[in-house]
Structure formats: structure tokens, C-alpha cells
Amino acid sequence: MLTFDVLATDGEARRGKVTLDHGSVETPAFMPVGTAGTVKAARWSDVAGAGAEIVLANTYHLMLRPGGHLIREMGGLHRFVGWDRPILTDSGGFQVMSLAGSRKLTEEGVLFRSHLDGSPHLLTPERAARLQLGDFGVDVAMVLDECTPYPATRDEAARSMELTHRWARRGREAFVALGGGGGRSAQFGIVQGGMFPDLRRESAAAVAALGFEGVACGGVSVGEPKEEMRAIVEATGPILPAGRPRYLMGVGDPHDILHAVANGFDLFDCVLPTRAARHGLAYTSQGRIVIKQARYRADAAPLDPACACATCRSASRAYIRHLFMLGEPTAGTLLTVHNLTAVLDLMKGIREALAARRYAAFAAEAARRLDFGKDTR
Amino acid sequence: MLTFDVLATDGEARRGKVTLDHGSVETPAFMPVGTAGTVKAARWSDVAGAGAEIVLANTYHLMLRPGGHLIREMGGLHRFVGWDRPILTDSGGFQVMSLAGSRKLTEEGVLFRSHLDGSPHLLTPERAARLQLGDFGVDVAMVLDECTPYPATRDEAARSMELTHRWARRGREAFVALGGGGGRSAQFGIVQGGMFPDLRRESAAAVAALGFEGVACGGVSVGEPKEEMRAIVEATGPILPAGRPRYLMGVGDPHDILHAVANGFDLFDCVLPTRAARHGLAYTSQGRIVIKQARYRADAAPLDPACACATCRSASRAYIRHLFMLGEPTAGTLLTVHNLTAVLDLMKGIREALAARRYAAFAAEAARRLDFGKDTR
Numbered sequence: 166m167l168t169f170d171v172l173a174t175d176g177e178a179r180r181g182k183v184t185l186d187h188g189s190v191e192t193p194a195f196m197p198v199g200t201a202g203t204v205k206a207a208r209w210s211d212v213a214g215a216g217a218e219i220v221l222a223n224t225y226h227l228m229l230r231p232g233g234h235l236i237r238e239m240g241g242l243h244r245f246v247g248w249d250r251p252i253l254t255d256s257g258g259f260q261v262m263s264l265a266g267s268r269k270l271t272e273e274g275v276l277f278r279s280h281l282d283g284s285p286h287l288l289t290p291e292r293a294a295r296l297q298l299g300d301f302g303v304d305v306a307m308v309l310d311e312c313t314p315y316p317a318t319r320d321e322a323a324r325s326m327e328l329t330h331r332w333a334r335r336g337r338e339a340f341v342a343l344g345g346g347g348g349r350s351a352q353f354g355i356v357q358g359g360m361f362p363d364l365r366r367e368s369a370a371a372v373a374a375l376g377f378e379g380v381a382c383g384g385v386s387v388g389e390p391k392e393e394m395r396a397i398v399e400a401t402g403p404i405l406p407a408g409r410p411r412y413l414m415g416v417g418d419p420h421d422i423l424h425a426v427a428n429g430f431d432l433f434d435c436v437l438p439t440r441a442a443r444h445g446l447a448y449t450s451q452g453r454i455v456i457k458q459a460r461y462r463a464d465a466a467p468l469d470p471a472c473a474c475a476t477c478r479s480a481s482r483a484y485i486r487h488l489f490m491l492g493e494p495t496a497g498t499l500l501t502v503h504n505l506t507a508v509l510d511l512m513k514g515i516r517e518a519l520a521a522r523r524y525a526a527f528a529a530e531a532a533r534r535l536d537f538g539k540d541t542r
Numbered sequence: 543m544l545t546f547d548v549l550a551t552d553g554e555a556r557r558g559k560v561t562l563d564h565g566s567v568e569t570p571a572f573m574p575v576g577t578a579g580t581v582k583a584a585r586w587s588d589v590a591g592a593g594a595e596i597v598l599a600n601t602y603h604l605m606l607r608p609g610g611h612l613i614r615e616m617g618g619l620h621r622f623v624g625w626d627r628p629i630l631t632d633s634g635g636f637q638v639m640s641l642a643g644s645r646k647l648t649e650e651g652v653l654f655r656s657h658l659d660g661s662p663h664l665l666t667p668e669r670a671a672r673l674q675l676g677d678f679g680v681d682v683a684m685v686l687d688e689c690t691p692y693p694a695t696r697d698e699a700a701r702s703m704e705l706t707h708r709w710a711r712r713g714r715e716a717f718v719a720l721g722g723g724g725g726r727s728a729q730f731g732i733v734q735g736g737m738f739p740d741l742r743r744e745s746a747a748a749v750a751a752l753g754f755e756g757v758a759c760g761g762v763s764v765g766e767p768k769e770e771m772r773a774i775v776e777a778t779g780p781i782l783p784a785g786r787p788r789y790l791m792g793v794g795d796p797h798d799i800l801h802a803v804a805n806g807f808d809l810f811d812c813v814l815p816t817r818a819a820r821h822g823l824a825y826t827s828q829g830r831i832v833i834k835q836a837r838y839r840a841d842a843a844p845l846d847p848a849c850a851c852a853t854c855r856s857a858s859r860a861y862i863r864h865l866f867m868l869g870e871p872t873a874g875t876l877l878t879v880h881n882l883t884a885v886l887d888l889m890k891g892i893r894e895a896l897a898a899r900r901y902a903a904f905a906a907e908a909a910r911r912l913d914f915g916k917d918t919r
Contacts, residue, residue: 487578491580
């Protein structure tokens with residue numbers, strides 16, 4: 166099931182609430198990434214404690230390890246991993262193209278070899294639906310798409326988009342045939358079209374027509390310059406169906422989130438805050454902290470004196486730096502808890518500003534204050 | 543400060559309470575090992591949640607990283623690491639002999655090179671006291687001793703013991719001169735004497751005469767057969783001063799703990815439960831579990847259905863195995879929380895049995911039931 170209530174609007178931006186099989190999610194919302202059924206370096210109590218109401222997991226990783234069959238046997242992904250709030254899974258398509266040992270794209274789907282053991286797998290729109298709905302039983306399944314690479318010519322982007330549309334139809338039919346939609350689970354379509362606003366408009370209309378419970382914008386944050394990404398966000402966000410949740414895939418830079426919310430997006434995910442944490446980078450209200458720097462050696466302050474997370478309530482910068490220098494994974498855990506809290510607190514601030522219809526002022530102030538830095542990998 | 547109240551006795555065994563600068567500890571007690579200021583793979587909230595009232599940290603690790611000076615500058619070890627309950631530190635002597643890059647033992651102390659960067663350090667009875675009391679500010683400092691190796695001839699053991707006694711006098715004088723003892727902190731002497739009961743008796747008398755607030759039995763669990771260790775425990779435990787806490791160093795096998803409690807020991811520490819956890823070995827009331835085994839692949843049960851720890855309340859064997867196979871450090875965290883709880887629950891059971899004066903029956907039943915296995919390293 167999925168119901169979406171828009172509680173307030175402020176320009177194109179919306180404050181809403183998505184209700185799913187495993188609970189409701191206040192939007193705009195950020196989804197921490199729980200790759201293979203775990204948010205790296207964290208336990209579920211940490212993820213919930215940081216304020217997450219929904220997490221994302223990766224179908225590609227899960228189909229390889231532990232495999233859809235085992236997850237089904239264990240009663241679905243929620244019961245297997247021990248997280249009882251909503252879960253959204255991607256379709257696996259994006260990671261097949263970026264991680265698999267080899268892959269061949271055909272009309273039918275993607276034939277690929279596992280990066281773990283070289284075993285062959287075929288991912289089709291139907292199989293993606295079966296894995297997510299039948300095996301995992303997630304709250305939100307993403308339809309299989311082809312994430313148009315960057316750069317792409319207009320012709321390449323158009324051909325890729327058309328394949329995505331044909332797969333979207335097949336994926337939707339499979340999902341509905343398996344009993345999805347309506348009272349059980351939800352499926353989001355994905356708008357492609359590269360960096361071409363007219364293709365994005367065409368794709369938005371085509372995807373909206375297929376009856377998905379929500380619509381995502383894919384194919385951004387794939388290497389393009391910020392200005393191009395923002396142009397696509399501006400061209401796409403406002404024309405997606407107003408009555409359904411709008412998800413901007415793979416975007417987690419706070420400045421990009423602030424911009425996308427202003428353009429009507431409701432859902433976000435990104436590995437950035439958790440990956441940066443494991444590399445020793447902390448997000449704070451005063452900018453970013455690279456914890457291994459010698460300047461924090463005797464710093465008794467918490468990562469962010471303005472933060473109330475479990476890490477900031479209990480550990481100093483000096484101690485976290487000590488753990489990081491020791492190579493203790495606990496340093497990554499402490500930073501993960503903090504960074505997730507920082508992003509989820511930002512989303513809370515966004516929601517409050519939207520409810521009060523003072524979003525423009527909030528976003529301008531937050532953009533000035535925040536410097537969460539780049540991916541460290 | 544240290545006060546020790548014996549609340550009940552059952553044969554040689556005692557149920558007691560040790561009150562220290564940072565709080566009290568119900569005995570018999572197990573001290574989780576927090577090597578360089580952190581119990582590996584765990585946060586302090588986990589250690590407290592598992593029921594620990596006191597932890598042990600290693601002077602050798604801390605003096606090298608982050609160094610005594612920094613810890614002092616940060617306001618002592620408790621404030622630096624964020625643990626506000628009692629801490630006991632070892633003297634550093636044992637780990638210098640087992641870990642340092644090179645070392646030379648003289649009457650003055652041990653000259654060694656750091657295993658991290660080759661830097662030279664001199665550890666003396668006076669420096670051990672200064673580090674623990676002046677820099678760390680711990681609740682219990684251990685005097686520097688020479689841990690007699692195994693095997694050792696009677697002459698070797700006697701010479702080593704005599705050096706330990708001379709160091710004990712110097713260490714005690716330094717500790718008292720620094721303001722330790724009485725109202726501030728406490729220091730334990732260490733009985734040596736190898737595998738020779740008469741030397742142990744001589745050592746117990748010599749150490750008891752020096753006024754330490756507690757007395758430890760060292761030089762066991764150093765490679766000797768179980769029967770030899772048990773003979774020394776039996777020869778030493780009952781003759782240590784009855785009015786002071788008795789600490790059996792480095793012993794953590796549940797069967798050994800049960801035996802040592804029967805011989806009057808009150809305090810224990812061991813890396814075994816936490817190290818085994820990181821290697822995928824779980825202690826359960828039905829024996830040990832090697833979590834990577836294929837038999838747990840689809841096992842929806844918690845590690846131990848009889849356990850109420852945070853891990854057993856939230857994660858199945860199948861999920862923990864999945865995390866272990868992924869190489870996620872979170873698997874080690876989940877097992878660490880469980881294993882610490884298992885050992886601390888055993889100590890709780892021991893205390894209850896002592897209070898009810900049914901220790902012999904409890905120990906016999908527990909010894910039958912428990913198989914926590916060997917060190918996996």
C-alpha cells in the first residue's frame with residue numbers, strides 16, 4: 166500500500182507523509198543506504214536512533230548475497246535483517262552496470278556475472294519485480310531501468326529512455342501480476358532522458374501514465390556538472406505527478422537536497438554520509454571535520470556542540486580521533502551515527518520550515534551554514 | 543579509595559562488594575578488556591548494557607597511544623574515553639614482554655622499543671605508578687611485576703619472584719608518594735612464584751606485608767597445563783588476605799572462573815569473550831556457536847534463546863552469519879555484546895548462588911552446561 170498526503174506546500178516544495186506497509190514516513194525524507202541488508206558500521210538501533218523512518222537496500226547485493234531465495238525463506242527482508250520500518254529497494258540495474266564483473270544489455274534485460282564469484286545472472290524487469298516483491302517483500306520496489314550514462318548524445322539518451330519505458334511497462338505488469346500495488350507494497354517508476362529537458366518531459370509523461378505509486382528521477386548524480394544536474398532537477402521535479410511521492414535517486418549532498426526540495430522532490434538517498442563517516446569525515450553545523458587531523462588530538466569538544474546524537478553526547482573529538490588512529494571500526498560507527506543524525510536533522514529542519522511556509526529563508530540560511538564536503542573515496 | 547565488604551561466604555568463596563573512586567563493583571566480577579581505551583568492536587553503552595561494572599585497560603597500549611601526557615591533559619582516562627565507572631589498568635609489564643619490538647630487563651625496570659614505531663621507552667615500578675595514578679587516574683593500578691614465564695625452574699621462578707618483590711616495594715612507595723591509596727585510587731600487589739606452591743606462599747606473605755589495597759595472583763594462564771594452573775589457584779587463593787579483593791589475572795574461561803571463585807578469588811579479566819566474538823564464536827547456554835558455519839544459514843533463532851542481550855533481542859543467527867560473511871564489523875559488534883553478556887550473566891549467577899550459599903551445586907551445574915571453547919587465535 167501507499168498513500169501520500171501533502172500536508173503543506175511552499176512554492177513547488179511539499180511537506181508530506183507517505184504511508185507504507187510498515188509505517189509512515191514524514192517527507193521530505195532521507196533514506197540511509199543499507200547496502201546488503203545493513204547500514205555499514207551501524208546497527209538498526211543506531212539507524213532508528215538517528216531518526217531514520219525508511220532505509221534503502223540494494224537488490225544487486227542482496228540477490229547475490231544472501232540471495233532472494235534465502236530472504237524469502239526467512240520471511241522477507243524486514244524479518245531477515247530485523248528492521249520493522251519501511252524499506253525501499255533499488256532495482257539492481259544501476260549497480261549491475263557499475264559493479265558486476267561483466268554485463269550485456271539486451272532488450273530482455275541485463276546478463277551479468279557476479280563480482281563475487283563470476284556466477285551468471287539475468288536481471289529483467291520481471292525478475293527485479295519478483296525479487297523485490299516476492300522475495301524481499303519491501304514497501305517500495307523500484308522498476309528496472311537503464312540508467313543513462315553521462316555523457317550521452319541526444320540519440321543515445323533517447324534510445325536509452327525508450328528502453329527504460331519498455332522495461333517500465335513490463336516491470337509494472339509483472340509487479341501487478343504478482344499482487345503488488347493497491348493493498349500490498351508499492352512500485353516507483355523511473356524517469357530518464359539524460360541531460361535533455363525535452364526528453365525528461367517525454368519520460369515523465371510516459372512513466373506517469375503507467376500507474377506507478379510513485380515516480381523517481383534517475384540518471385542524475387552520475388558524473389555530470391552540478392549545473393546540469395540542477396537544470397534537470399528543475400525541469401523534472403515540478404512536472405512529476407503532484408499526488409505521488411517524487412524521489413530523486415542517489416542525491417545526498419545537503420545543498421542538492423535543499424535545491425531539489427524547492428523543486429518538489431520528497432525522497433532522497435545517498436551513501437555519502439555513511440561512507441564519509443567510515444573514512445573519518447564528520448558533518449557538522451560549522452562545516453566538515455576530518456577527524457584524523459592533528460588539530461583534534463586534544464580536542465575535548467564533541468564532533469558538533471550543536472548536535473544531540475548518541476555520539477556527540479558521549480565521545481570527544483580527541484577520543485574518536487584516537488579510535489580512528491587505532492584502526493578501530495568503532496570510530497566509523499561513532500561517525501556514522503553522527504553523520505546520519507546530521508542529515509536526518511537537516512530533513513527535520515526542512516519539514517518544519519515547509520510547515521511554517523518559510524522554506525526559502527531556511528534553505529538560504531542552511532546553504533550558507535552547511536559544508537558537508539565531497540565524497541572522500 | 544577502596545573498601546571491600548564481604549557480604550557472604552560459602553566455603554572459601556566470597557560474595558562481596560568493592561567500592562572505588564568511580565563506583566562500586568559487585569564481586570565476584572569479570573572485567574571486560576578495553577585494551578587501548580576501548581573494548582574492541584563495542585561502544586561504552588554496549589559494555590554498560592552488557593552489565594559491566596568495571597573494565598580493564600592496558601597501560602602498555604595507552605602509554606604508546608595516545609600517551610600518558612595526552613590522557614592527563616584530557617582530564618584522565620575516564621574523561622578521555624567517556625566511561626565513568628571504575629577502571630583497572632595493568633602495569634604494562636606483561637605486554638611489554640609479549641608485544642614490544644625488543645626489551646631488556648634490568649633491576650631498574652624494562653627498557654623496550656615500541657612495536658608501533660620502534661621508539662625507546664623505560665618502564666619502571668615508579669613510572670608504572672605515575673602513568674596509572676598521575677596520568678590515567680584509574681580506580682585500581684597494578685604494581686609492576688615480572689610475570690614469570692612458563693616453564694621456569696625453581697631457581698628461575700625464585701629469582702623472578704624476588705625481583706617482583708623488590709619492584710613491589712618501589713612501586714608501592716611511588717604510588718603512596720604520589721598521593722595514591724587511602725582516599726584516592728587503589729593499588730594491587732601481584733603474587734608470583736611460578737608453579738611452586740611454596741614460592742607462592744612466600745610471595746603471598748611478602749606482597750600482603752606491603753599494604754596494597756588488593757592482591758592479585760599473576761603468572762598463571764601463561765601456557766601451563768590446566769592442572770598446574772588449578773593447583774596454583776588452590777594454593778594461592780585461600781591464603782591471600784581475606785579482607786582485601788583477590789584478583790586472578792588473565793583468567794576468563796568459565797570453568798576456570800568457577801574453580802577460582804571456589805578458591806576465594808573475586809576479580810577476573812580476559813580478552814577471550816571479546817576476541818572470540820570478533821572471530822565469529824558465540825558463547826551460549828547450549829555450547830558454542832561458530833557463526834560462519836553453513837548450518838546457521840537459515841537459522842531464525844537468536845544466538846542463545848535463553849539470553850536477553852541486545853543482540854539476542856534483535857538479530858537472528860542467519861542475519862549475523864550474513865553480516866559475518868559480508869565482512870561487516872557489525873557482526874563482531876553483535877557477537878561482542880552477546881559474549882560479554884554471557885560472561886557477565888555467569889558472574890551474576892555466581893553471585894546469586896553465593897548469596898544463597900548453594901555455590902557448589904551451582905558451579906557443578908554450570909560447568910556441565912557451559913562450553914565456551916578455546917581462544918580461536
